[in-house]
Amino acid sequence: MALLGSIAGAYSASVLDLAFRPDRTRDVPLSRQLADHVATLVAAGRLDGGARLPPTREVAAALGLARNTVAAAYAELTTRGLLQAHVGRGTFVVATGAPPPAAPPSGASPTPAGREFGWSGLLSRAAHAARVPAAFRRSELDGPFPFDFRGGRVDPALLPAGDLRWAFARPFQTRATLQALAGHRDPWGWPPLRRAVARRLADRAMRCTADDVAIVGGLQQAIDLTARALVDPGDAVVVEQPGYFGAAFAFAGRGADVLGVEVDARGLRTDRLARLLRTRRVKLIHVTPAAQSPTGVPLADDRRAELLALADAHQVPVLEDDYDSELRWSGPLRPTLKADDRGGHVVYAGTFSKVLFPGLRLGFVVAARPLLERVVALRALADFGTGVVEQAALATLLATRGLDRHVARLRRAYGARRAALLDALARRMPAGARWTPPAGGHVVWVTLPPGTDPERLHHAARSRGVAYTGGEVFHVDGGGADHLALAFTALDVAAIDDGVARLAAAVRAARGARASHPARGRAPRRAARR
């Protein structure tokens, strides 16, 4: 998507070198990117003081940008003291050595953004590795959309606002809790919450005490800390494919070699895992056994047993990501993999953010002591621990069963939305689309009809107000574009039906375009409908 532009015109010679690549996948506004680029050219001496810049209209045309984007960049550079506008004459680079007009002597802007400092040469290997893939940014970070089927969002109307308000205010209401807030900073977590989590896990057949539980800042931190504790750069890590992208990004960010193992209608293909483990030393296996993310299938019993046997035989730890186990749609709530983990290979991680709201960063890890101690030590160095107010609030919600009441309500509401989504898909999607009714979780994983162009579908859907997460994000091998994930948590039943109608229209429009993009219109590699 990068655009290479250069500006030609009757201006300073060095302006001809204004090769600028707007990167639409970054969080940074294009105007700022352009301003930073010009600032770099000035700092490097490639744009001299006194040079006249082309009018915004010409720059906009040459670079394929909106004119007000260029105008905003010029305005910012003027504020930074790098450009100066002269009425009737144009915009000029301020002569080097001249004090920036708007800057007080001892108050230079902190944002010359690498104008004189070569940051990229100073970054660590981890910083270079920690890139959030463009497919994710494009899928996830724009909006809002009226028909938003992307994950990680909840319906504010379903939040237990009264209970939450009370629970978050409560820590400040008694001297005893205030005393604890004032003196407490424990990387293991707030003891009452650790006890409550241990009790709750008994429902999943796990036998653990508060001592076996460490509170962390959400499931993503559980994944990151486990990776920090077990994975060195270059180590191999196995993820499900399709699988949860946050895990794959975190492992890749540590410089790991991330290997995808196929998932089918019975969960992770342990036969393929077995073959891989015979040839590669693997340091960690990430799985979502309760309801595979994103397909929603539970890991079959024989495969659970085989996974544990493989972990034992090859001495590979397994990270059980139990992200959404409160949301179960068919079959009983099963014991965790950790409950069957006689060898102590399994690192269990859960979260409260999914069932409450994404801005609550609260999760927990249960693992064998020698590992859990290392995880907590790494945690202490990383950020000292999770905020106490939210831990105390959650402990209150657990103790008063406010969370249980909320989960029961959510199951009813989300159950109806799941049914509405499956029904709308069946009625409205064109022939050839397939999907798996999820046994758990909050997503329906859809295989697009053969011949659907994913790029055109993206634009056709968004132009109709529909957002979804594209399947590429769940794949580490560049595949998955023939799939999409539809979350049913943030929209009500009526919006789901309307949104699927719009999505179906977008799919039809994107199929008509097949002929022009033959390479992208490949058939789905597997049929997931059961």
Added chain:
Amino acid sequence: MALLGSIAGAYSASVLDLAFRPDRTRDVPLSRQLADHVATLVAAGRLDGGARLPPTREVAAALGLARNTVAAAYAELTTRGLLQAHVGRGTFVVATGAPPPAAPPSGASPTPAGREFGWSGLLSRAAHAARVPAAFRRSELDGPFPFDFRGGRVDPALLPAGDLRWAFARPFQTRATLQALAGHRDPWGWPPLRRAVARRLADRAMRCTADDVAIVGGLQQAIDLTARALVDPGDAVVVEQPGYFGAAFAFAGRGADVLGVEVDARGLRTDRLARLLRTRRVKLIHVTPAAQSPTGVPLADDRRAELLALADAHQVPVLEDDYDSELRWSGPLRPTLKADDRGGHVVYAGTFSKVLFPGLRLGFVVAARPLLERVVALRALADFGTGVVEQAALATLLATRGLDRHVARLRRAYGARRAALLDALARRMPAGARWTPPAGGHVVWVTLPPGTDPERLHHAARSRGVAYTGGEVFHVDGGGADHLALAFTALDVAAIDDGVARLAAAVRAARGARASHPARGRAPRRAARR
């Protein structure tokens, strides 16, 4: 402090090998350590099924443990199904292969703690490096003590409980905020808080906008993320000596070579830094210029300028840790180092946890764009971002000036406590003790009288109910035992006076012991009194 014990007696031969090292610096209870150790011996086949264990009384005597510690370990092992007691005969190892009596078939305990899994061989280099030094654990993690001069604690009576209660409840009270909570997860932070932080920094002569601010989970996370972004294992990082231990631990945890540069009464000795930079490539310099931690001295103006010039000349980023700048005791509140940072070398990090309460994990980073983007990308992979409720609550406290009112109250209260501590020290401490009246921060850094035995002082003080942070923690070279840090934030004026009286008595007691520990009674290396 590790104890090597072995048990001899008329028991199974392999019991003679029961070499156990209780580690009193770990968070794990000794009973659990012993239980884990025995479990490991059983797993390794060094204690056979049917072997009879010595009575708890004998084990306790042999290992120097309390008898009920050993009894608790035996009880835990019995629960785990590894031991079985027979009335009148003793305690025996359960024969291998026999099902653990207490474990249901599919519910094995998740805590056999490496009984069959060799975790230590699987840990990453980072996990091995991430050790919290024993001196820190001993200084910081026990208690409570009635006269607690350790840092990181505040007085609950000074917390603005009413404002906090209101601010934390408020996000749940309007549909608009609930909507944001339900859909928002931005690793850059909550936009209204980013704007409020940028406005606040204008008071320190910094020119930045919300775009230049990233919210993080406290100052420790700011340090960790900056290290992740800039420091690879083996890289050299400079810290102040004495200096903030959390920074040194975080850098060491990344495998950095942590180099201490001396601090004197004018702050970091930039002459020594200059000498170091001529011979070593340094990737990051950590400084606390507003009020050096722990000495409380501001960095002198000429040294500020020299530090920035050195950063520029050697292209070394500087991490400005502005941990306590709200607490200023003499001289004006000065611009940040970042305000003078024309080259863009300075990464500025601040926190709200110090001025509110330690269980609030909220800080912020201001840095040049290319670096800040990497910091935020690393943050996104680490934990997705800071909880939204606490960010919204703090934005409310800033917007309503509730935080400013609190800071004003704190300055009065802490100012009185600082004066009381300095007064009590002058009246009560034995001759030869020295200290610096801090210009900022919450600590008085004390040099002990020559000949004080730090180990005996530790015990003498604690037996009198007095806790402090020992000086070793602030040194990366093993020195500093002739100093201690006294925080004046958590105790009221009367308790401060009483506590110093007890501390002075402890110092006198620890000086009498000099003859028996001549090697430890060395003279302080520098006089810090001004």
